Amino acid sequence: MELGLVELLRAAWIAGTLPILIASLPCSWLGSFHGLVLGFARRGKIMKSSSHHKFTVPQRFFSHFYVVAVVWTTLLLIATWIYAHRMAPIVSEPFFYSDLGSYLAGRSNTFSFHRSQLINSENKFRVWLSVFLLLLMEVQVLRRLFETLYVFKYSPSARMHIFGYLTGLFFYTAMPLTLCCTCAPNVFKFGTSEVTEFIVKDRSSMQAIEFDWWDFVNPFSKLGWCQWIGAAIFLCGWIHQHRCHAILGSLREHVGKVDEYVIPHGDWFEIVSTPHYLAEIVIYAGVVFGSGGADLTIWLLFGFVVSNLIFAAAETHRWYLQKFDNYPSNRVAIIPFVC
Numbered sequence: 001m002e003l004g005l006v007e008l009l010r011a012a013w014i015a016g017t018l019p020i021l022i023a024s025l026p027c028s029w030l031g032s033f034h035g036l037v038l039g040f041a042r043r044g045k046i047m048k049s050s051s052h053h054k055f056t057v058p059q060r061f062f063s064h065f066y067v068v069a070v071v072w073t074t075l076l077l078i079a080t081w082i083y084a085h086r087m088a089p090i091v092s093e094p095f096f097y098s099d100l101g102s103y104l105a106g107r108s109n110t111f112s113f114h115r116s117q118l119i120n121s122e123n124k125f126r127v128w129l130s131v132f133l134l135l136l137m138e139v140q141v142l143r144r145l146f147e148t149l150y151v152f153k154y155s156p157s158a159r160m161h162i163f164g165y166l167t168g169l170f171f172y173t174a175m176p177l178t179l180c181c182t183c184a185p186n187v188f189k190f191g192t193s194e195v196t197e198f199i200v201k202d203r204s205s206m207q208a209i210e211f212d213w214w215d216f217v218n219p220f221s222k223l224g225w226c227q228w229i230g231a232a233i234f235l236c237g238w239i240h241q242h243r244c245h246a247i248l249g250s251l252r253e254h255v256g257k258v259d260e261y262v263i264p265h266g267d268w269f270e271i272v273s274t275p276h277y278l279a280e281i282v283i284y285a286g287v288v289f290g291s292g293g294a295d296l297t298i299w300l301l302f303g304f305v306v307s308n309l310i311f312a313a314a315e316t317h318r319w320y321l322q323k324f325d326n327y328p329s330n331r332v333a334i335i336p337f338v339c
Contacts, residue, residue, distance in 0.1 A: 006181050006297055012174060013300035016167070020307040040167075041312055043160030057165050059158035064165075066145035069172035073141050076187075077134040080180050083187045084127045084219070123183075128219045130180035132227060133287060136234050137176055140283060143242060151249040171304075178301045179287070230290020237282030243267045244276040263324055270328075271336045273320050274313040278334050281306055310334055 023030065023037040043059055177184060247266050268275030284305045291298050310333070317333035333339055 005177070005184055009174060009178050009181055010297050010300055012170075013178075013297070013304045017300070017304045017307050020304075020311050024307070024311055037311070038315060040161050040163040041308075042315070043158070043164060055162045056159040057162055058154070058156075059160050060154040061160070061165060062152075062154075062168070063145070063148045065168045065172050066141055066148055068169060069141035069176070070138075070145050072173055073134060073138050073176040076176050076180055076184070077131065077138050079187050079191050080127070080134060080183065081131045083183070083190045084124075084131050087127070087186075087190065127183045128223075129227070129291065130183050132220060132223060133179040133291060134176060136231065136287060136290065137179060140234075140238060141172070143238070147242070147245050147249070151245055153249060175301060178297050179291075181297055182295070226292050227290045230286045230288070232286070233289055234283055234286030237279040237284075237286060240268055241276050241279030241283065244269065244279060248276065261323065263320070263327060269331075271331060272313075272334050273317040273331050274309075274334050277309040277313045278336075280309055281334075310339070314339070 019033075019037055023034040180187070244264075244267055247264050247269060251262055251264060268278060272278055284302050288298055288302050293299070313334035317331075320327050320331075
């Protein structure tokens, strides 16, 4: 049986999560495996100096992740939004019950994609939901790109493992695709059909495209309470992550040496050692909640994010405890009052 996009993404998230979960098990005979996974995950201050130039890249290459994320997420967002607008338009009827037949009347008979792929009312919500989730992620990756370029001040000696670098590139390619995976194949077919029709037809005979911005944004006013609560959770994590990143970015302004570190204070740093990781979990929890919680692929994405961040946070917390004798005893690694 041929595997579809959804199945491939689910397999990828499971394959990425399982090694982290296994390495996190408290078994002495897994010590070597734990060290191997940790070696791939280490970066920056927690990477041993002896491994700085062995299969590593500069930590400032983090910007590559967000360049890829912004370009890819923007492309998927635009394509999916146009697809939703053309194939599931909102006119005057209740949400997602517009008359597609009248909307598509007068289109060319040369290409039958639009009539053969009419979206029924049950699937229209999923399409617009994908647009909504991609829009949330667009806000996230744009901010992360800005912070990487202008907020963080990476040490010239800071490195990360090449495997971690490749994992990051994979994540920011697969993550946006996961948010729209149920409609992505149809979006691709729709885009291919539109481009083909534009090439084959004389440009002068193509119908003029009229942009009514209200038709593009009106569907979001019809979203359910689940989506808006998810957006509120997302925004909470988004704001706190920005604050924590600003705190981390300002630390180097107050130290004398390039590789000198100080204990961060402020915002969620008062309760956990890695509040920017905690905020990332909150952000993706908002995405899961906003999705309605019925998509297994998004849950597997969330599982990968949580397991990866908890694993990295535990090592960062351990580094803080070893580095500073006066480190606040009330702080835990990432989950307040838990771990």
